[in-house]
Amino acid sequence: MIAAGVDIGSLSAKAVLLNVDRGQILGYSIMPTGASSRDVAERVLAEAARRAGVDVGKVGRVVATGYGRIAVPFADRKVTEITCHARGAYHLFPRTRTVIDIGGQDSKVIRIGKDGRVVDFVMNDKCAAGTGRFLEVMARALEVNLEDMGRLSGLARERLAISSMCTVFAESEVISLIAEGRPKEDIIRGLHDAVSERVAGMAERVGLEDSITMTGGVAKNDGVVRSLEERLGVKISRPEEPQIVGALGAALIAADG
Amino acid sequence: MGEPMAEPGGKRGGRRKCEERWKLPERAFRRAATSALTYEVMRWGLALRRVFGLSRHSLEAASLLAEFGLGQVGMAFGRGRVSGLGRRRPVIWTSAFAPTELLYALDLVPFSPEIASAAIASIGLSGKMLNIAEDHWYARDSCSFHRCAAGAALEGYLPRPDALVAASHLCDGAPKLFGNLARALGAEFYLIDTPWVTGGGAGDARDTRDAGHAGDAEGAEDTEDGGGAFRDALEYYARQLEALAYALAHRFNRRVDMSRFARAIEFSNEARHYAIEVNKLKKRKPCPVLGAEVLGFVAALFWGFGTRDVVRIYKRLYEEVLARAEGRAEARQGWAGKGRIAQGDGDGEGAPERHRLLWMHLKPFYPNGLWRKMEVELGARIVFDEFSRIYWDEMDPERPFESLARKALSHFGYGRIERRIDAALQAVDEYSIDGVIHFSHWGCRQATGGVWAIKEALKARGIPMLVLDGDCVDGRNYSEGQVMTRIEGFLEML
Ligand code: SF4
Numbered sequence: 001m002i003a004a005g006v007d008i009g010s011l012s013a014k015a016v017l018l019n020v021d022r023g024q025i026l027g028y029s030i031m032p033t034g035a036s037s038r039d040v041a042e043r044v045l046a047e048a049a050r051r052a053g054v055d056v057g058k059v060g061r062v063v064a065t066g067y068g069r070i071a072v073p074f075a076d077r078k079v080t081e082i083t084c085h086a087r088g089a090y091h092l093f094p095r096t097r098t099v100i101d102i103g104g105q106d107s108k109v110i111r112i113g114k115d116g117r118v119v120d121f122v123m124n125d126k127c128a129a130g131t132g133r134f135l136e137v138m139a140r141a142l143e144v145n146l147e148d149m150g151r152l153s154g155l156a157r158e159r160l161a162i163s164s165m166c167t168v169f170a171e172s173e174v175i176s177l178i179a180e181g182r183p184k185e186d187i188i189r190g191l192h193d194a195v196s197e198r199v200a201g202m203a204e205r206v207g208l209e210d211s212i213t214m215t216g217g218v219a220k221n222d223g224v225v226r227s228l229e230e231r232l233g234v235k236i237s238r239p240e241e242p243q244i245v246g247a248l249g250a251a252l253i254a255a256d257g
Numbered sequence: 258m259g260e261p262m263a264e265p266g267g268k269r270g271g272r273r274k275c276e277e278r279w280k281l282p283e284r285a286f287r288r289a290a291t292s293a294l295t296y297e298v299m300r301w302g303l304a305l306r307r308v309f310g311l312s313r314h315s316l317e318a319a320s321l322l323a324e325f326g327l328g329q330v331g332m333a334f335g336r337g338r339v340s341g342l343g344r345r346r347p348v349i350w351t352s353a354f355a356p357t358e359l360l361y362a363l364d365l366v367p368f369s370p371e372i373a374s375a376a377i378a379s380i381g382l383s384g385k386m387l388n389i390a391e392d393h394w395y396a397r398d399s400c401s402f403h404r405c406a407a408g409a410a411l412e413g414y415l416p417r418p419d420a421l422v423a424a425s426h427l428c429d430g431a432p433k434l435f436g437n438l439a440r441a442l443g444a445e446f447y448l449i450d451t452p453w454v455t456g457g458g459a460g461d462a463r464d465t466r467d468a469g470h471a472g473d474a475e476g477a478e479d480t481e482d483g484g485g486a487f488r489d490a491l492e493y494y495a496r497q498l499e500a501l502a503y504a505l506a507h508r509f510n511r512r513v514d515m516s517r518f519a520r521a522i523e524f525s526n527e528a529r530h531y532a533i534e535v536n537k538l539k540k541r542k543p544c545p546v547l548g549a550e551v552l553g554f555v556a557a558l559f560w561g562f563g564t565r566d567v568v569r570i571y572k573r574l575y576e577e578v579l580a581r582a583e584g585r586a587e588a589r590q591g592w593a594g595k596g597r598i599a600q601g602d603g604d605g606e607g608a609p610e611r612h613r614l615l616w617m618h619l620k621p622f623y624p625n626g627l628w629r630k631m632e633v634e635l636g637a638r639i640v641f642d643e644f645s646r647i648y649w650d651e652m653d654p655e656r657p658f659e660s661l662a663r664k665a666l667s668h669f670g671y672g673r674i675e676r677r678i679d680a681a682l683q684a685v686d687e688y689s690i691d692g693v694i695h696f697s698h699w700g701c702r703q704a705t706g707g708v709w710a711i712k713e714a715l716k717a718r719g720i721p722m723l724v725l726d727g728d729c730v731d732g733r734n735y736s737e738g739q740v741m742t743r744i745e746g747f748l749e750m751l
Contacts, residue, residue, distance in 0.1 A: 067738060080742050080746040081746075082746030082750075118746070118749065120750075123739075
């Protein structure tokens with residue numbers, strides 16, 4: 001049987017197809033969520049099926065997760081991204097005890113027990129600080145590609161502190177730093193530190209435990225990961241494709257039946 | 258003001274909703290909202306619907322409570338006269354935990370601005386009042402129960418007070434707000450200073466439990482913060498209450514009639530008795546009543562103790578919950594009168610009881626879909642909430658001031674955080690709780706300050722706790738999706 005997980009996030013939609021018998025990922029896809037969660041749910045699943053080379057009709061069970069999970073009409077079950085990220089991360093790295101997930105509009109820290117069950121979690125409050133959106137706004141202000149930020153921050157020479165947590169104020173701080181002629185690389189590193197400071201605070205609240213797995217789009221950003229590792233003093237595991245961990249967890253739950 | 262106890266059914270709160278709902282021109286609305294007649298008509302409407310079995314409340318007691326609330330508000334707007342009848346009675350604004358028994362004994366009309374805020378939120382008008390308060394420099398990080406009341410008071414939406422009484426009990430903000438409003442509204446302000454020495458009462462896990470027996474208060478005095486200090490505090494508090502009674506009597510031409518005080522205390526005791534019986538029924542599995550149906554009864558606690566009406570309300574509540582628990586056919590069931598809630602496996606429209614939760618602090622009062630989703634669809638029942646706890650011992654009608662002082666000082670939320678923790682742990686045991694939700698109301702320092710300690714204590718017992726940040730009155734930032742994700746994630750974890 002083939003099981004599927006569909007994760008409709010605020011910025012991007014993800015789908016994973018799983019071969020239930022062999023526990024193997026058959027294919028996945030990622031695309032921008034856009035205006036309609038309902039449409040994108042169908043498209044992202046169809047695309048994942050196309051890549052896996054299977055017929056969408058063959059998909060047995062579907063579990064939907066993410067902010068838009070309620071808008072996935074064909075889902076057999078809806079499970080929160082908290083449970084799904086934990087499940088996905090535990091599947092990939094069974095020694096995981098803490099999951100740090102930074103997505104488009106949410107960031108969360110999940111603590112999991114030895115059996116992979118969620119023990120506790122915290123999520124950011126209604127604020128873009130410490131989320132993907134924060135970095136996206138800053139990338140625009142700096143006129144760099146979001147994808148390049150990680151690499152650029154590696155070239156930083158000085159430690160700059162961005163003191164505002166508020167996205168709007170931080171943006172003007174960035175603009176004045178540019179005006180002062182500070183190198184972009186240093187500013188970017190400062191921004192990454194700001195994100196990791198926020199997230200580390202959340203990790204503190206649930207009680208950090210080794211080992212740590214990072215998921216979500218921002219896990220692709222080496223700069224944030226590096227900054228977090230420095231701050232927490234631990235090594236962080238990252239899946240090859242951190243964005244699909246929630247959808248993978250959903251697919252695993254679908255496979256459970 | 259509307260039905261303070263209305264069960265929220267809508268989807269989203271906030272300003273837009275209120276503007277959509279109230280298309281009336283401002284002036285007409287204000288006139289209607291501040292007229293005693295409006296509340297009298299509404300009260301009669303509710304009473305008629307109840308009598309003819311058309312009430313949309315799933316519990317008759319909830320309807321009785323709403324009628325009581327409307328009656329009190331009508332009375333307050335009529336300056337103590339219902340529809341212009343009867344003699345004028347002064348209106349006294351009271352903060353939560355100010356002893357209403359004392360005011361009823363003096364034949365004064367207590368009015369609670371904090372409950373008014375909850376009611377304003379429940380009809381979707383809090384956004385408007387909050388904006389007004391903020392325009393008058395009330396800081397956005399202050400408690401919205403107070404901010405909303407301030408806005409409504411400044412706009413003339415609340416009945417004018419003849420005096421204001423605030424207790425520095427639990428809440429840090431109340432005395433400041435009340436003092437401020439007294440100045441703005443030109444009324445007298447009385448403060449009941451609550452000493453930071455507590456003890457006794459059923460709130461103290463060391464000596465009693467909620468289940469009715471009065472507990473060894475004397476014993477508690479010896480252990481709690483030193484016996485002598487407690488006795489001094491009790492004396493200090495009781496003397497303040499006595500002085501307050503005489504001051505109000507003098508100011509408003511009343512007599513301090515000890516038989517009236519005794520009667521108010523007896524009513525209070527009776528209501529307490531039924532409230533305890535209701536709590537005992539909540540221990541049953543499945544719990545015969547939804548949290549959404551009874552969380553609003555906190556209004557009775559803050560506003561009505563000392564009246565015959567509230568005895569009737571709790572007695573009716575007890576009878577109805579008992580009828581349900583015994584599965585009697587005449588028992589009214591369900592969600593706001595519609596449909597049955599499942600008592601066993603799948604015998605109702607909603608999900609059967611899957612989780613038994615303890616709710617800490619107050620709930621959001623603006624229209625929202627949380628309750629229906631949690632309790633009816635997901636079967637996560639709020640079996641007990643902190644404010645349903647009957648924390649004080651039975652009072653002695655012969656010694657009203659001392660009894661009321663003892664009641665105030667025995668609150669579990671006052672004093673050291675261990676008292677609140679003990680109360681929570683006790684509830685976990687008694688009500689077979691498997692998860693705790695703490696609603697951390699924005700701006701409430703007293704409730705949110707101890708969250709960490711409570712969480713640690715529960716963790717040591719293996720009970721998970723979700724700390725939900727939110728606002729009980731201000732729906733302007735409320736996002737149902739975000740809150741539901743946290744709640745669902747928590748339930749999946751249990
Ligand atoms: S919620 Fe907290 S701050 Fe607000 S009135 Fe109640 S006790 Fe005071």
